[in-house]
Amino acid sequence: MVDPDLADKLQADVPHAARMWNYWMGGKDNFQADRMAGDAVAGVYPEIVVMARESRKFLIRVVRHLAAEAGIRQFIDVGTGLPTMQNTHEVAQSAQPQSRIVYVDSDPMVLVHARALLANTTAEGLTTYVPSDYHDPDTIVAEARKSLDFDEPIAVMFMGVMGYEPDMDVVRSIVGRISGATPSGSYLVLWDGTNTSPEVAEGADKLAQSGGVPYILRDPAELATCFEGLTLVEPGLVPIPLWRPDEPDAVAIDAYGAVAKKP
Numbered sequence: 483m484v485d486p487d488l489a490d491k492l493q494a495d496v497p498h499a500a501r502m503w504n505y506w507m508g509g510k511d512n513f514q515a516d517r518m519a520g521d522a523v524a525g526v527y528p529e530i531v532v533m534a535r536e537s538r539k540f541l542i543r544v545v546r547h548l549a550a551e552a553g554i555r556q557f558i559d560v561g562t563g564l565p566t567m568q569n570t571h572e573v574a575q576s577a578q579p580q581s582r583i584v585y586v587d588s589d590p591m592v593l594v595h596a597r598a599l600l601a602n603t604t605a606e607g608l609t610t611y612v613p614s615d616y617h618d619p620d621t622i623v624a625e626a627r628k629s630l631d632f633d634e635p636i637a638v639m640f641m642g643v644m645g646y647e648p649d650m651d652v653v654r655s656i657v658g659r660i661s662g663a664t665p666s667g668s669y670l671v672l673w674d675g676t677n678t679s680p681e682v683a684e685g686a687d688k689l690a691q692s693g694g695v696p697y698i699l700r701d702p703a704e705l706a707t708c709f710e711g712l713t714l715v716e717p718g719l720v721p722i723p724l725w726r727p728d729e730p731d732a733v734a735i736d737a738y739g740a741v742a743k744k745p
Contacts (some may be wrong), residue, residue, distance in 0.1 A: 493590075496635050499646065499697070500563040500589045505531070506534035511564050511591065527685025533737050537642050537673065540722040542568050544671050544741055547715075548637050549727065552743075556636040556670060558626050560586045560616050560660065561643030566594055567710035570639070571602070571609040579604035584626045588615040617641065617652075619659040635667035635744075645674045646699040650704055657708045664743055669715075671710055673739025675699050682736035702738045712742035 497519035501512040505520045512520075524530050550552040553577050559570045562585040572583035581604075587593070593613055602609050611624040630636055638661050644653045663672045677683055677699035690696040706719050717725065721734035725741070 483589050486503055486588075487642065498589065498591070500587070500592055503534055503642075504564045504566065506531045507538065507566055509564065509566055511595065511730055522691070523685045523688050526688050526740050527681050528733055529681070529687055533675070536723045536735060537737065538566065538568065539728075540569065540725060540739055541639075541641055542573050543726055543728065544639075544739075545570055545573040545637075546577060546739070548669060548671075549574045549581060552669065553578075553585060554635055554637045555581045556630045556634060557581065557583045557639060558586065558622070558630070558660065559583060559638060559639045559641070560622065560686055561640065562592070563641075563643075563707055571607070575603045575607040575609075578607075579670075582605040582608040582610075582630055584610055584612055586612045586614055586616065586622050586626075588613060616640075616648075616656050616660075619656050623663045632663065633665060635669070636664040637669040637671060638664060639671040640673075641671070642673055642675065644708075645699065648696070648698050650700065654708055661744065664744060668744045670709065670712055670742050670744070671739070672705065673737055674705055676702050676705070676736050676738050678702070678736045678738075699736070705740075709740055709742045712744055715741040715743060 495515050496511040497515045500518040502520045505517050557570055557574055571583040574583060600609055600611055603719040608629060610629045612622060613619050614625065617621070640657060647653050657670065657672065675682060675697060682699060686697050686699050702719060719738055719740040722737050722739045723732040724734055727741060
């Protein structure tokens with residue numbers, strides 16, 4: 483049964499990023515306002531649909547690498563969005579059954595669907611959910627401590643969400659405060675849309691005109707500052723389809739991401 487307080491906050495007539503992203507990925511958890519805004523953006527920047535799908539492939543490859551190769555068994559997925567397929571806990575627990583995942587989001591529709599995220603795929607693992615905004619990193623860390631061991635390495639993930647914060651100093655502060663609470667051997671994963679083509683800039687403008695929350699496209703060099711003091715995992719900060727691709731014919735898009743290890 484849906485919590486009536488949450489249902490009242492859904493704002494079906496206002497486009498929302500998580501629901502638009504769900505629409506672009508082929509999901510069904512969206513409203514007409516989300517589809518209209520999504521179509522408006524895709525009309526001037528059709529590659530946004532490719533970006534949405536490539537972002538999920540990037541997540542899968544990154545989590546698979548961290549769990550299967552780097553031995554990470556704890557994850558904080560900040561701004562997780564609506565559940566789709568091959569979510570963080572599913573990928574991690576398939577590689578390391580004892581993996582523990584903390585999802586973080588504040589969107590009402592995501593909260594309505596939280597039960598789907600709370601379904602472990604293994605008896606040994608843990609999947610839980612923190613209803614919080616990334617602008618409150620101290621709460622995120624405090625709540626994550628209830629489920630994770632902060633004496634052991636943790637992967638902190640910001641997957642395409644920091645573009646909704648217009649101030650880059652605030653972005654660095656949020657990323658730094660959450661990552662800074664993790665121990666040596668932890669990882670930071672971050673990707674975001676970049677201002678690397680006129681078409682993607684026009685798409686961002688169309689999103690704002692459609693009533694959606696403005697998304698700030700940044701230069702890859704700006705994103706690189708989030709990883710200062712960390713050791714980038716090869717191939718470094720690159721367009722997300724080119725980060726250890728499974729397909730030999732991967733093509734660059736206007737979204738850069740990286741994985742970095744905390745010394």
